[in-house]
Amino acid sequence: MNRGWSPYLGGFLTGILLIVSVVVTQKFLGKPHYLGTSTAYVRVAGLLEKAINQGSEALSYYQKYQPKVDWKVALVFFGVPLGAFLAAVKNGEFYAHLIPARWKESFGPRPALRALTAFLGGFLIVYGARLAGGCPSGHGLSGMSQLSLSGFITVAGFFIGGIPLALILYRRRK
Amino acid sequence: MEILLGFLTGLFWGYIFQRARILRFEKHIGLLTLKDFTILKFLLSGVIVGSFGVNLLAQFGVISYAIKPTYLLANLLGGIIYGLGWALLGYCPGTTGGALAEGALDGFFGLLGGLVGAIVFAHTYDFWKEKVLTIGALGKTTIPSLIGVSPALAGLIFSLLLIGFCLFLERKGL
Numbered sequence: 001m002n003r004g005w006s007p008y009l010g011g012f013l014t015g016i017l018l019i020v021s022v023v024v025t026q027k028f029l030g031k032p033h034y035l036g037t038s039t040a041y042v043r044v045a046g047l048l049e050k051a052i053n054q055g056s057e058a059l060s061y062y063q064k065y066q067p068k069v070d071w072k073v074a075l076v077f078f079g080v081p082l083g084a085f086l087a088a089v090k091n092g093e094f095y096a097h098l099i100p101a102r103w104k105e106s107f108g109p110r111p112a113l114r115a116l117t118a119f120l121g122g123f124l125i126v127y128g129a130r131l132a133g134g135c136p137s138g139h140g141l142s143g144m145s146q147l148s149l150s151g152f153i154t155v156a157g158f159f160i161g162g163i164p165l166a167l168i169l170y171r172r173r174k
Numbered sequence: 175m176e177i178l179l180g181f182l183t184g185l186f187w188g189y190i191f192q193r194a195r196i197l198r199f200e201k202h203i204g205l206l207t208l209k210d211f212t213i214l215k216f217l218l219s220g221v222i223v224g225s226f227g228v229n230l231l232a233q234f235g236v237i238s239y240a241i242k243p244t245y246l247l248a249n250l251l252g253g254i255i256y257g258l259g260w261a262l263l264g265y266c267p268g269t270t271g272g273a274l275a276e277g278a279l280d281g282f283f284g285l286l287g288g289l290v291g292a293i294v295f296a297h298t299y300d301f302w303k304e305k306v307l308t309i310g311a312l313g314k315t316t317i318p319s320l321i322g323v324s325p326a327l328a329g330l331i332f333s334l335l336l337i338g339f340c341l342f343l344e345r346k347g348l
Contacts, residue, residue, distance in 0.1 A: 008340070010194025013214070014187065015223020021183050022228065022237050029176055034240050035187070037268035038292075045292035060303075061296035069182035069194030077271060078190065079184015084270070085274035087192035096277040099301040100199035100264065103280075117262050118280040122287025125260025125267055131296040131302055132252025133242050135267045139249075140217055143242055147328055149315040150244040157253015158260060159206075166206030166261040 004091075018141060032147070033071050040076035043085070054116030072118035076138055105173045132157065188272045199271040199280075206261050206315050218340060229329025235332035239316075246310025248302065261285075298326045 018035050025033035046067025047054040057067060088094040099114045107113060127137040132154040134143060140158075143151020191197050196216055199223045204210025231237045260266065265273045270288065274281030318328035 004195050005190075005193040006194075007194050007212045008219045010190050011216040011221075012195060012223055013190050014220040017183065017186055017190070018220065018224045019227040019231065021179075025179060026237050028179065028322045032237055033177075033180075034239050035183070038268075041267060041288045041292040042296065045289045045296065048301045049187045049293050049295070049296075053233060056296075059296050059299070061299040062300075069177065069319075071176050074177045074182035075187070076268060079186075079270060080182045080188035081275035083185040083188025083274035084192040084197060085188075085200075087189045088276045091193075093192070094277050095345065096279060098279045100278065100280065101201045101265070102203050107296025110307070114280050118264075118283035119287035121259045121263025121265075122270065122284035123291035124287075125256050125263060125284075126259075126260055126288035126291035127295050128252045128255030128342040129256070129267060130252070130264050130292065130299075131306075132256060133245070133257070136217060137266075139242065139253075141220045141224060142240075145228045145329075146239050146241055147225065147229065147311065147317040147325060148241045148244070148333060149317060149320065150249050150318045151250040152317070153244065153246065154253040154256075156297045158257045160250075161254035161257020162206045162260045163208065163257070165258050166203055167208075169261060170203055170207050170284075174312030 006139075015145075029071070034138070034142035036072065036134055036142055038066055038126055038135040038138060039077045040070075040072040043073050043132065044077060048171045056067060056121065072133065102170070106170050128161075179313075181203070188275070191269055191272045192276055197265070197269050197276050199278065202260065202264045202266070207342075211343055215340060215343065218336050220251070222336045222340075225329040225336070226333040229325045230343050233324070235324040240316035241316060244312040244315045246312065249271045251306065305338070 021032060021173045022032045042065045049148060050067055057063065060128040098111050105116055131150065132139065133150060134154060139151040144155065194216055195201050201210060201212045205213045225235045232239055257258055265281060265284055265289060270284040318325040
C-alpha cells in the first residue's frame, strides 16, 4: 500500500513554500503574505452575506476584512482543493465517503450525526480562529516561524481545547 | 497577479497536504488522542524551516515580518474554542477543502459550518473587541524581543530545539 510522503518531507516542503511565498509576494505584491487560511472564510462569508443581507457590509468586521476574492481565498478555496484532488487522483487515492472510518469506530454509521458534528466543528474552528486571530497555519506555521508570542499562546489553546475533548469522544470504540 | 499567486501557492500546498496525509480525519484525531503524531511532525518541520529561514532573511532585509498582535485572553480563549471544534471536525480550516477534494464528503459540512461561523463572528466581533481584545493586549510582541536576543539567533535556536524534539519523538517510536 502506498503510504505517501513522510510528514517531515511534507513539513520541510511547506516551510520552503512559506519562505518562497513571502519572498515572492513581498516582491510582486508589495507586502509579505504569510501562509494562513481562516481569514479566507471571512472574505467568502462576507460575499455570501452581502448577497442575502443588504447592508451587512457595514459591519465593522467586514470593514476590517472586506468581502472579496483575494490571495487567501484563491489559496484556500481553489488552490488547496485542486492540488489535493490532483494528488489523490494521480495516486489512486480518491475515495468518496461521508463517514471517516475512525469516526465510525466510535459513533457508528449514522450520516446525520456525522454531518451535524462536522458542521458544528467547522463552526467552532473558524469562530475560535477568528477570535484568536488565526489558525494552525496563520498562528502555528507562520506565527511560530516569526517567533510571535500570539502564535505560541494560540497553539497551546488548540491543544488545551482539543486533547481533553478528543480523549473523551474517541475513547470508546464500538 | 494576486489571485494567481494565491492559487498556485494553494495548488502546491494541497498537493503536499495530500501526499503527507495531512488531510485525513484519522491523523488529526490520532494527534488529539496522542496516538499518531503525523500532523505535529508536519507542522513542526514546517516551523523548523520557517523559523530558521524567515528570521535569517529578515535579518538581511530580504523580507519583512507580519507579526499578529498578542491579545492574551483572546488568543487563549479562541485557541480553546478552536480546539473543541478540531476534536469534533477532525480537519482544520486549511485542510477541510482538501479533505473534501480527496473524497471526504463530511468536509462539505465542515466548510459550511466554517462559513456560518465566520458570519456569526462578524456579527459578534464588536462584543469581543470591547470586552476581551482589551485584556492582555501586548501588541506585536515576539519571543526574541521579550528575552532580548536577535531574531535570527532566536530563530536558529528554536529550529535546533524543534529538531531535537523531533529526534526525541522518533527515538521513542512515536
